[in-house]
Amino acid sequence: MKKVHIKSFGCQMNVYDGQRMADILSHQGYEETATPEGADLILLNTCHIRDRAVQKVYTELGKLRDLKIEQKANGQYTKIVVAGCVAQAEGAEIQRRQPAVDLVVGPQAYHRLPELLAQTGRVVDTDLPIDDKFGYLPAPKPAAIVARGISAFVTVQEGCDKFCAFCVVPYTRGAEFSRPAAQVLVEVERLAAAGVQDVTLIGQNVNAYHGEGPDGAVWGLARLMQRVAEVPGITRIRYTTSHPRDMGDDLIAAHRDLPQLMPFLHLPVQAGSDRILAAMNRKHTGDEYRRLIDKIRQARPDIALSSDFIVGFPGESDDDFEDTIKLVDEIGFASSYSFKYSPRPGTPAADLRAQVPAAAMHERLLRLQERIEHHRQAFNHAMVGRTVEILLERVGRHPGQLAGKSPYLQAVQIETQANQIGDRVQVVIERAGSNSLFGRKAGPEDLAAKDLATKELAA
Ligand code: 5AD
Ligand code: SF4
Numbered sequence: 001m002k003k004v005h006i007k008s009f010g011c012q013m014n015v016y017d018g019q020r021m022a023d024i025l026s027h028q029g030y031e032e033t034a035t036p037e038g039a040d041l042i043l044l045n046t047c048h049i050r051d052r053a054v055q056k057v058y059t060e061l062g063k064l065r066d067l068k069i070e071q072k073a074n075g076q077y078t079k080i081v082v083a084g085c086v087a088q089a090e091g092a093e094i095q096r097r098q099p100a101v102d103l104v105v106g107p108q109a110y111h112r113l114p115e116l117l118a119q120t121g122r123v124v125d126t127d128l129p130i131d132d133k134f135g136y137l138p139a140p141k142p143a144a145i146v147a148r149g150i151s152a153f154v155t156v157q158e159g160c161d162k163f164c165a166f167c168v169v170p171y172t173r174g175a176e177f178s179r180p181a182a183q184v185l186v187e188v189e190r191l192a193a194a195g196v197q198d199v200t201l202i203g204q205n206v207n208a209y210h211g212e213g214p215d216g217a218v219w220g221l222a223r224l225m226q227r228v229a230e231v232p233g234i235t236r237i238r239y240t241t242s243h244p245r246d247m248g249d250d251l252i253a254a255h256r257d258l259p260q261l262m263p264f265l266h267l268p269v270q271a272g273s274d275r276i277l278a279a280m281n282r283k284h285t286g287d288e289y290r291r292l293i294d295k296i297r298q299a300r301p302d303i304a305l306s307s308d309f310i311v312g313f314p315g316e317s318d319d320d321f322e323d324t325i326k327l328v329d330e331i332g333f334a335s336s337y338s339f340k341y342s343p344r345p346g347t348p349a350a351d352l353r354a355q356v357p358a359a360a361m362h363e364r365l366l367r368l369q370e371r372i373e374h375h376r377q378a379f380n381h382a383m384v385g386r387t388v389e390i391l392l393e394r395v396g397r398h399p400g401q402l403a404g405k406s407p408y409l410q411a412v413q414i415e416t417q418a419n420q421i422g423d424r425v426q427v428v429i430e431r432a433g434s435n436s437l438f439g440r441k442a443g444p445e446d447l448a449a450k451d452l453a454t455k456e457l458a459a
Helices: 012-026 051-073 084-097 110-118 142-148 181-193 221-229 249-257 274-279 286-299 318-331 358-381 444-458
Strands: 002-008 030-032 041-046 079-083 103-105 123-125 151-155 198-202 236-240 264-266 304-311 335-340 387-395 401-405 411-415 424-432 437-441
Touching (some): 002 012, 012 030, 012 084, 041 084, 079 110, 084 103, 103 110, 181 198, 181 221, 221 236, 221 249, 249 286, 318 358, 335 358
Parallel strands (some): 041 079, 079 103, 103 123, 198 236
């Protein structure tokens, strides 16, 4: 067997693409290895979302060039492949800056990896074709699914037509595209048959999903998830990442009606000031977002919300930033990601004059992160004393411990001799640490109390 080392940066879709490339390569006689040393093929699956992510790639490539030279001295030829969004956005630049790279392949072209690897010389393939790559991807081997654990990502939608002024995604991943529902369902059935219980449907703008249904009609995400929930073995469903404008009533209703749909929603708002939201081309105001959250909470009162934030978008004043803080404090997100604005070549915001000074940007990020952390801790501490179902996913930190996730996507550790990975266990949360919750298996009284609380909530 030849050896391939795959390193993915960036979002969950890159993790998914990395696995699919591993599946393709497994049919070409490659097995995965955890380190680049000794690999015949090294594949960097890259992210272009912020400048820092891009710089990481070039640093990494410098190290890989040295490794390639060293392995060559020992008689081993190493191929270096750059895939993902940096490949798409700056293929020629990669070839110019790092001659050790053999192949550059974009996110819509990796189904052609076998032919591309067979070519000699330095190759670039960054087509954004209309026909979809998914139809060409081989099924993963069941052993590979098992090795990846009981949670899996499934891409259902790719690309974006929203054109937020800061974002490269419409350029790197192309126009919005939804996979046909039948194709998604076959993939989920295959995962479930190999033991996957928990699926996250992913897309750059996943709630804009509008795939062809088996009945020929256009299906939205809510309809797709209803069918995913019917796949035997699937116990938990999530989806990410969503745009507020595409949060339709049917999708909100699914949070009330579909038991397998977990009470967690990542719904980025980016900023709190209407002026900045308009400059970002977000197509919603702060209050529209607040009203949307109210509606979602009416459908599912205990839902855990999460968001992304950008500080220092061009023109952001102190007052604008205060609007972001206000929104964060009003909504009380269970968790959030926050970033300094990074100008991206080719995006409309990169040409804006009023760039925010680095010091102000830094100060705002620290303040925002302090508020985000405050709300995250508050959300976690509010779990103490509650009984929740935990899906056990891996061994814990200490012997006798197993770790899993709560419905709200929190990491939970429990002591148990009687359970195994894959079990769903009712757990009383006893303590909230800084990154995990700790609990014990629920007894009959805990379950009775939980039933009562659920009934009160419904009333
Ligand atoms: N600068 C900083 N953050 C960005 N994001 C997207 N583009 C940029 C950029 N140019 C953030 C957004 C998005 C998340 C995935 O990355 O918050 O939701
Ligand atoms: Fe990064 Fe966006 Fe590409 Fe994901 S889709 S890897 S977040 S640039």
